[in-house]
Amino acid sequence: MSTSAEPAEAIGITESPHRDLAAQRVIPLRHPGRWIATAVVVVLAAQFVHGLATNPFYQWGRFGYWFARPVILRGLWVTLEVTALSAVLGLLGGVVLALARLSHNPVLRTVSWVYIWLFRSVPLIVVLLILFNFSALYRTLSLGVPFGPSFFRFDENKLATELVVATIGLSLNEAAYAAEVVRGGILSVGRGQREASAALGLPRWYQFRRIVLPQALRAIVPAYVNQLIGLIKGTSLVFYVSLLDLFGQVQTMSSTYPGDVVPLLLVATAWYVILTSLVSLAQYWIERRLRAGERG
């Protein structure tokens, strides 16, 4: 506050008469470049929208036919189902991995680190293919003592429906990313918060649930929603396990109706835009709720 030690005289204020200074209006700097850029962008955007609406290439009539066809809605439902299940399971897995990663137990820490490293390294598509081909590697899954006798045996082919395989694949992958998001969120809560909780003698579970988690969520939610948007689009790979999501149905229908390839792609685009917009809206709402209490 007292860093500018120069007296007023030194910077020349006394050189002009005082009343003139008061009367002088400050003219803001003009930005002609901004106006030119605006004009260019508006014209280009108008051109694009006009082209989109009038170019017969897009076949908007067929777009209308396909937009809410049962086959598309079936695919959309699969997309939503797989996304929702994987988002929840992935987050739960991520919390467990993050806590393991932050624990004092070196074995848990290492296992968690290896898991995260592995699943962030392997492309989702490879995970899905390996899972799908699981039955080629292991014909049955058995439930029982590790390395010991098994009580139940499942024929993997019957156990693993396409939906289950897709959900497991996406969740395994999602958990690795969620773990990093959750870990970052927990680490973003300052040491002082944990020390204050400890000094007050707050029980450990209460510390995590009421002090650390609510603050960590502020960092976790935006990052996880981004992750979720990636997940929605990641579901378009599930056709590799013979599950047809929105994009899978679009591809199938495109081959049966080759004349409608473009409108079908536009239908998929429109639905993905709608889904991600809804998620962003939810993000905005949740973040606003979590911000309650911050500096108003």
Add this chain to the structure above:
Amino acid sequence: MSTKLLRLAVPVLAAGLLASACSSGASGTKTDSAPAAAGTTVVRVGSLSNGAATEADITVAQQDALRAELPAAIRSGGTLKVAVGALPAGFPPLAFVGSDQKTLTGSEPDLARLVAAVLGLKPTFDNATWDNMFVGIDSGKDAVGFANITDTEQRKQKYDFASYREDNLGFETLKSSTWSFTGDYHALAGKTVAVASGTNQEKILLEWQSKLRTEGKDITIKYYPDSNAVLLALTSGKIDIYLGPNPGVAYQVTQTSKSPNPTRIAGEYSGAGETLQGLIGATTKKDSGLAKPIADAVNYLIQNGDYGKWLAAWNLSTEAVKTSQVNPPGLPASNS
């Protein structure tokens, strides 16, 4: 289901079970087989074809002599598990999701149904991606693939084939293009051509390319994952020509006729090529013992005329074979 029950009532049940076939693949199972007289099945072929076929009912009598050739496990199981590799994009009219927008149809599943009826089995279908179809056969999840699979020497190292159809190839261009093919590969010089990798049409194209190169000319060859991507490349001018199985090309031409970018057939060529004999075969795991009963069943259908009815329903009569063979000579293993 109980083996004992099946043995007691096979003739009746075989027909009855067909009618209540349960869905297992993503696209489900077609259930257009009606119960008929004991030991016979009415197989409806060409349904939901979106204009690619003419529907026909074919009545098939179970052949106990052929059924006796089946591996015991399949005979007692009563089910023919068929793999189709038509995900996510199908290849109409051979295997694709039909005009009800949910049922798997096409010439290949229809033949599988006919063969199953001859053998007194209930067909079920697993529709998967092309690669996963083979894994399904490898792992025993599926017994046989009916999906326009070309018999090659390389594949024969792992699979047995029962051939059932020949390939004809077609050249597809935009309707606005003036290019055409009359049998001389020189017409392709300087063109950009799309072809599916690992197919006999690719092999033919590569041969032409190397011949043209010795003459100082060239063909640019592009690969796309499926027919949708090929069609987009064609309409956007990224490629000039698509060389593919003629039935698929013909289907695309019909289907795009009313779209903003219609296509046309700019020429045909024998899938047998100059030196190659391309055959499509039902594909089973090597030494599973299933290829022979299937080949015999196809031969039975050829002899009694049902095979001809099936091909006619799908407008594929030009691709008929005279007999079905087990592991006929296929495309050589290497391209060099």
Add this chain to the structure above:
Amino acid sequence: MSTLAAAVEVRGASKWFGAHKVLDEVDLTVCPGHVTVIIGPSGAGKSTLLRAINHLEKLDAGRVTVNGVLIGVREHGTRLKELSERAILAQRAEIGFVFQAFNLFPHLTVLENVAAAPVATGRATKTEARERALELLAQVGLAEKAEAYPGQLSGGQQQRVAIARALALRPGVVLFDEPTSALDPELVGEVLAAIRALAGGGTTLVIVTHEIGFAREAADRVVFMDAGRIVEEGPPGEVLDRPRHPRTREFLSKVL
């Protein structure tokens, strides 16, 4: 003075950070109801000693008792064994702690900050805790800020809330770790006033601070630490005005 009567007793406390010995066999006795002020240069080990009293910092050797109870450890034959986290948390309820950086919970209101611990530790019902919290907030002059969030308060107000929070469990001992060091100069007075109001109320206070004036005026006893040891201690009139040790004199000549 008698050992049994001590509110806080530290015996032979040693602590290393790597090769650096931050506490070197420190002995300290704090009498019940007294205000003890610990002064000394940075790095003298003042905060470490204070944090060892409620086991936020683990000692490598030595022991701490508060009101006769061993803190953080139990006797196991001739050795000391660390207690479970749960047991340590229970012990801390008897010892209030005020941090330099306040460390209020930013997502809870002022009232919730103060009322949280009695409810979470099962020592009070929600209603009781709220009433007590409102009383304490009135005591530090912040009753009208009960529903505000910490982010809406000035630093001095936040530290006063932290003091109220530390008192919510009715601890016998309250520890202050440089409570005014993070404050703008004009806000220091209100916090010192709140602490002064506690003095003489029967609560034992141990305060690490650089406010020599406050020490002179409010302390019953002043402890001067340097290089991990207690160099000199006694009434403020002695230690601050007639220091015996040259290091104390040197320190005081710099800060006064």
